[in-house]
Amino acid sequence: MGNIVWMASYPKSGNTWVRAFLHNYIADSETPSDINNLGDFFANESNASWYKPLVDNDLQQLDRKTICQLRAKVQQNIAASRRGTIMVKTHNFLGAYEDVPLHDMSITSGAISVVRNPLDVVLSLADHFGLDTDQAIEFMGSDNTGTPTDDNNVASVLASWSTHVESWTRDQSGATCVLRYEDLLDEPHTHFAKLTQFLGLPDDPKRLDRAIEHSSFSKLKNFEEQSGFVERSPNSSRFFRAGRKNQWSETLEPTQVQRLVDDHREIMSRFDYIPPANR
Known part of the structure; x- marks a missing residue:
């Protein structure tokens, strides 16, 4: 068994929020942690800095398969970079691209999978x-x-929302902690505590309260407004948009809702995301 715990999600599903919570929980400070220092505790397997030493030419000249063939070495280097458990962000689905595995399971000890209603994901993803x-x-x-x-990250292989979510949530061994974004909003103490227990972190209610408060959406949004955020897309004016559930009901046309349900019915049903009118 390896020492990597994957922090996996489809883009714009709450990965950054969960990392911000854990950053605050681990730091256990009276003041909120700097969101631009998430790299202190988490690695990003797609960060270009891991790949540049392995090639002679510009990464942007390499095709996707070549990038994927470098991933095993990169992930081994990440695993060797720290003693003990290291949490590694990934947006790749759990599978292979043209027969090249996207994750080295020999150095993997577990995974955290964050799942969000695709009806809301689509709005944030479009903006991003x-x-x-x-x-x-x-x-x-x-x-x-x-x-x-691009300049900061190598190519990721996402697959569809359904394929991505199914790949990271099929495990039945207990090695994967599955978190619904909506549950974290509705019952943060229950579900963030589930996460800290999964990781074997100290059980401390006051510490939990403080980490939840320090990583609240309003705090993260204010921090970005004051200091910027290195993970913001150049396509968007801000990374932290609204942080609410069911935004889709105010924005999506009925035909757009139906298209998403038609595309993802099985997995949406599993996570109770299908609106009553589309069942």
Whole structure:
């Protein structure tokens, strides 16, 4: 068994929020942790800095398969970079690209999978990637979906929202902690405590209260407004948008809701995301 715990999610599903909570819980400070210092406790397996030493040419000149072939070495280097458990952010689905595994399971000890209603994901994702809503719906429904290599990150292989979520939540061994974004909003103490227990962190109610408060959406949004956020997309004016559930009901057209349900019915049903009118 390895020492990597994957912090996995489809983009715009709450990965950053969960990392901010854990950053505050681990730091256990009277003041909120700097969201631009998440790298103190978490690695990002797609960060270009891990890949540049392995190649002679510009990463952006490499095709997706070549990038994926570098991932095993990168992940081994990440695992070796720290003693003990290291939590590593990933947006790749749990599988292979052209027969090349996207995650080295030999150095993996577990995973945290954050799942969010795709009806809300599509709104944040459209803003993040500079798409209109219909383009974002198509993006989320394709198993060929991925992101390109840029100055900061190498290409990711996302697959569709359904394929991605199913891949990270199928484990029945107890090695994966599955968190619904909506549960974290509705009952933060219950579900963030589930996360700290999964990771074997100290059980401390006051520490939990403080970490939840320090990582509240309003605090994160204010921090970004004052200091910026390194993970903000150049396509968007801000990373932290609204942080609410059911935003879709105010924005999506009925035909758009139906398209998403048609594309993702099985997994949406499993996580109780299908609106009554579309059942």
